[in-house]
Amino acid sequence: LAKTTQPISMDSYEGQEVNITCSHNNIATNDYITWYQQFPSQGPRFIIQGYKTKVTNEVASLFIPADRKSSTLSLPRVSLSDTAVYYCLVGDMVNDYKLSFGAGTTVTVRA
Amino acid sequence: GAVVSQHPSWVICKSGTSVKIECRSLDFQATTMFWYRQFPKQSLMLMATSNEGSKATYEQGVEKDKFLINHASLTLSTLTVTSAHPEDSSFYICSARDPGLAGAIDTQYFGPGTRLTVL
Numbered sequence: 001l002a003k004t005t006q007p008i009s010m011d012s013y014e015g016q017e018v019n020i021t022c023s024h025n026n027i028a029t030n031d032y033i034t035w036y037q038q039f040p041s042q043g044p045r046f047i048i049q050g051y052k053t054k055v056t057n058e059v060a061s062l063f064i065p066a067d068r069k070s071s072t073l074s075l076p077r078v079s080l081s082d083t084a085v086y087y088c089l090v091g092d093m094v095n096d097y098k099l100s101f102g103a104g105t106t107v108t109v110r111a
Numbered sequence: 112g113a114v115v116s117q118h119p120s121w122v123i124c125k126s127g128t129s130v131k132i133e134c135r136s137l138d139f140q141a142t143t144m145f146w147y148r149q150f151p152k153q154s155l156m157l158m159a160t161s162n163e164g165s166k167a168t169y170e171q172g173v174e175k176d177k178f179l180i181n182h183a184s185l186t187l188s189t190l191t192v193t194s195a196h197p198e199d200s201s202f203y204i205c206s207a208r209d210p211g212l213a214g215a216i217d218t219q220y221f222g223p224g225t226r227l228t229v230l
Binding site for chain 2: 034096
């Protein structure tokens with residue numbers, strides 16, 4: 001399983017854009033990048049998934065450079081309710097589908 | 112997104128008893144489900160991969176005789192913690208692989224978790 005490295009914590013204010021960068025230098029050909037959000041005592045919630053270039057949905061954007069060795073999750077105009085732990089995962093979505101969770105990034109949004 | 116449920120959401124039991132946790136995919140069929148464990152202030156740790164109709168595959172260090180997994184149908188996997196002890200107290204979370212539409216990439220969706228407390 002490809003290992004990921006992301007900042008331990010980030011602080012932001014309401015209405016700002018939050019960008020979390022994740023490093024995954026040994027990403028493999030069949031690996032996809034997936035981001036999850038987790039609140040205390042809840043299961044992780046799917047945010048976005050991609051393979052290369054840019055992916056956007058109603059809650060976030062995911063930017064993946066051509067070498068795929070990193071990715072950036074962008075959360076536009078965060079609110080207090082976006083305070084959570086965000087996990088970047090790299091997993092083989094073709095063969096074993098296993099995901100290995102790292103420490104995640106604790107994002108704290110202040111008023 | 113797809114919905115995964117877990118039951119019960121919390122359970123308290125006495126040491127030495129067994130506890131069964133159910134994981135269901137509500138609006139899709141999941142040939143593969145996963146079981147994780149999460150201790151306070153820590154990340155999720157993958158325990159095992161559950162495949163419908165076959166034996167589960169356990170991660171290194173996870174006792175298969177203690178954590179029994181059954182995936183009898185495409186929408187249900189169960190985790191039974193046998194002879195539970197206080198050190199088994201944790202937050203247990205399942206996920207299910209949603210194959211999505213034809214040509215789409217599989218995505219894992221997680222259940223809400225089950226808080227197990229062993230007295």
